[in-house]
Amino acid sequence: MSLDLRLMRYVIAVAETGGFQAAAERLHIAQPPLSRQIRQLEGELGVALFERRPTRLTGAGQVFVDAARETLAAAERTVAVTRRAARTATGTLRVGYGPTTAHSEMPLLLAALAEAHPEVTVEAVESWDPGLVDGLRTGGLDAALGRHLPTPRDCRALTLRAEEYVAVVHAGHRYAGRGAVALRDLRGETFRFLARDLAPDYHDAVLAAARSTGEDFAVWHNPVPGLRNHLGVLTDGFMLLPRSVAEHLLPAAARLTLTDPLPPVPLRLVHRGARDAPALAALVRTARALSAAEGWTAGTSPDAGSDA
């Protein structure tokens, strides 16, 4: 049996693009070899994966595609965990971080780690939340820093900070002079938000918090990626941001303290088990110390799944 990862990618490409021609382009090969490979595979399996003219997945083809996706994921995991195993043996860490921490908490954490453990080398990787979660799951990352970052299976989490939301409006907004508002005052205004898929858990948590006051909002999701691009769009309407993010990244805008009692935004360090990984253990210890030194949390309860 010569079933191969390459063939799986081919079938998936055809299924996703809906045609052999388009798939061949995506795969950077010509169409005839692609057709031939898939025909050959169908022959070996004794199963038709596609109907042709027009191109459509058969039932068995759908089953194949699902299973093949899992196989490819397992293959990626294989290289990721192997690289990670090699890294941790040499005291190198890969740490991911969300864009909102890039100019504040993440550099502080790296500086504190360099001071306390100069022997640890860190490779820092910026990514939106799904990328961070994926890295943690597959082993591409040893740890990740993010707000409302979920904790994948086999990982542990440590809350470094818990802060309040502020409403942020343009300096020319009618409320800009006020120091505080209630969410109900913002009724009817456009709630400007990141695209959900950049940070689904954060998105849902903020929206749930806002709606817990009983108000509902017309949410405008920014179709343009990039955090700075998003923050630059605040000419009308409002945003809800953790206070430190607003201070760091939107200093010119007006910050309005919320009178509504919203649950705070957790900043979490999510990391893989630190067994046999002294570098990772050092990072976690440093993060905990930093959190206490900065007074970010009331020195209280780490979350479920934390390392006690």
Added chain:
Amino acid sequence: MSLDLRLMRYVIAVAETGGFQAAAERLHIAQPPLSRQIRQLEGELGVALFERRPTRLTGAGQVFVDAARETLAAAERTVAVTRRAARTATGTLRVGYGPTTAHSEMPLLLAALAEAHPEVTVEAVESWDPGLVDGLRTGGLDAALGRHLPTPRDCRALTLRAEEYVAVVHAGHRYAGRGAVALRDLRGETFRFLARDLAPDYHDAVLAAARSTGEDFAVWHNPVPGLRNHLGVLTDGFMLLPRSVAEHLLPAAARLTLTDPLPPVPLRLVHRGARDAPALAALVRTARALSAAEGWTAGTSPDAGSDA
């Protein structure tokens, strides 16, 4: 990245055989290409998987091997579930069965199915329990018939029969004339049993049943595979077998009813969910009817995980 299933198999072979030479033989290739391939892979990964002279897995190599095994399993699953999907669309079933059912229950079941549902085609596969379980898990089998057969995830089970054990001894044995014994009467005699890995659940269940009487036995595990080979070895000592198995397969030996109250041996039909698979549903219905008609069970409770 050109990481490939073939390379994973290579690494696993070297890890398992403990050397490049031996691995090359097992893979039916020469040693130099194997060494080169693995060297190349290590280069692409940037990680040493083996120490050479002598050959030993590194830590990262061990991690790679584990992940690669999962990947290969996923790949096998891919072809198995695809084939199964194609089959079930055409009304063909693959049914596995254990050697002890080959001359009794399995043919009865197939005959009953052919009578009730001539449109269903069945491909029957004989295998020991781990093979049956694997087939069910990966999709290679739609159903399997066996004694003390465990129920893999996503499968359902139906108990067709529950029968008592008998002690079986050679016709010349000092107890051969007796109709019944207690297990304690057999103390000191060799308990002859199949190798555990042919049917781990069955093995453990029988042993647990025997030991539940308080007696312990010196268990002799047959190193030779094959059920007939095993049964032929009964010149001294004793075996514990389900009564029907003893009657069918060791008619010349003496069967001794046990006076100890042992839990009965279940004969189960384990099968995948029958959603969208009328042929499989037909098999299950036929099996249930057969079980009732033969009076194998008291018409009572199917097990947990059964289809009600």
Added chain:
DNA sequence: CTGGGCACATACCCTGAAGGTATGTCGCTG
């Protein structure tokens, strides 16, 4: 109904990666 274009199939060629053979070198052992 018909002609044209799009998309997949067929035919044939070509390149490179994987495998083979011959031989070198390291390291263990007696």
Added chain:
DNA sequence: CAGCGACATACCTTCAGGGTATGTGCCCAG
């Protein structure tokens, strides 16, 4: 320290996978 076993190196060979040219069936416009 000599000999052998096991992995590395060098070089050759083969064929699977990819490319180009072209055929063919299906759909749609007019």
